[in-house]
Amino acid sequence: MHRAVAVPRSQRHRQATALSAVDVVSILTVVPNIRRPRAEGWQRGWPRLTGAQNGRSSPRAAPAERHRRTHAAARPPTPPRSRFLSSSSPSSPAGPAEAGALLAPLGLLGEGITAEVIVVASFDELHRRAQEAKGKIVVYNQPFISYGETVRYRSLGAVEAAKVGAVASLIRSIASFSIDSPHTGWQNYQSGIPQIPTACISVEDAEMMSRMSLRGTKIVVYLKMGARTYPDSTSFNTVAEIVGSKYPEQIVLVSGHLDSWDVGQGAMDDGGGAFVSWEALSLVKDLGLRPKRTLRLVLWTGEEQGGIGAEQYYQLHKENISNFDIVMESDEGTFKPSGLAFTGNAKARDIVKEIMALLLPINVTEVYDAADGTDINFWMRDGVPGASLRDDLSKYFWFHHSQGDTMTVQDPNQMNLCAAVWTVVSYTIADMEEMLPR
Secondary structure, eight states, X not given: OOOOOOOOHHHHSOOTTOOOHHHHHHHHTTSOOXXXXXXXXXXXXXXXXXXXXXXXXEEEEEEEEEOXXXXXXXXXXXXXXXXXXXXXXXXXTTOEEEOEEOBSOOOEEEEEEEEEEEEESSHHHHHHTHHHHTTSEEEXXXXXXXXXXXXXXXXXXXHHHHHTTOSEEEEEOSOSSOSSOOBOOBOOOOTTSOOOOXXXXXXXXXXXXXXXXXXXXXXXXXXXXOOEEEEEEEEEEEEEEEOOSSEEEEEEEEEEEOOOOSSSOOIIIIIIHHHHHHHHHHHHHHTTOOOSEEEEEEEESOTTTTSXXXXXXXXXXXXXXXXXXXXXXXXXXXXXXXXXXXXXXXHHHHHHHHHHGGGGGGTOOEEEEOOOOTTTHHHHHTXXXXXXXEEOOTTHHHHTTBTXXXXXXXXXXXXHHHHHHHHHHHHHHHTSSSOOOO
């Protein structure tokens, strides 16, 4: 296995003018970017920013979703400050509300709809009260248990409400903590089930309507949505690499996604993950190192629409799957890191454990089971070892898919630790004599 290499101080310290992952994220994350990462410009800028080779972008048709104005108002009576996500009119009656339209919702244009509300805490309760729900707007006030368990209310809430004859659904945001900020995301319709309008509302508004309902108050909501999906447009994966010195055809891939939702700035999801991956290449170049294998960065497009950029990349390169040594993705924040989640056989896992021991000086040595990532699952499914960054997620779902996802969330020191982990692991694997066993 590798030992730590003594590098002269002049090489260890980057020039003061060098850009870090924090710098780049702060430059890029100014406005939401749901559909068109600025890949073309970044492709031209790779040599200057990283010294990496073969900077390029790979086109992919991506859905062009636009949420536009979404307005909801509850009658009677809600406090004037009540918020449900997009834009609301301050002159609307009975208190305007912000409602966050979801990806692939049915837009509700024209006059909108007005209907009585039924509040439920679970799908089971909805089904028990199916007769009551007919012709009403279903408000889901489900508790947050975990993202994996609770997100089904967002993805399937409209479908389940439509099955019992509801005319729309409003879903409590999938958030572990809230400051009156709705959280958006993906949702699904099903063939043969009526497609009804649906939107996310803040935790506070879901709980408020639940309390009103329990007191016996009749709640009527006026809902008007302008969400629509436009024809597909061309978006890009962005690729750069350091070509290997001995086995250039073999690939160690590091990655994150460039697209974000149309709320917030995407600094956390996934600006941090994308650019600690970028910094792995930048640091290797700054140190004057060149691994035996090619170290390749891919910044994915269309992750939030289901990983369409990653799927296209997989389809283009799967015939060379035997040359992919490991695929790595950071897409769950860049807070204080604790280690890696890893998918691979026992021998490969033992090697990764030994590599992680190199990070003992910064106390990031854990190797967890089951790497996960929308953009690398294609490869892991077919036997390529995979790794995802593990970090402190205690506050991740406070900001996830919301207006709160801005640079203020990022801690530069924690991001630097994540970049160090990503660089050490990717470089060491790329510079080993043998590929990881499968």
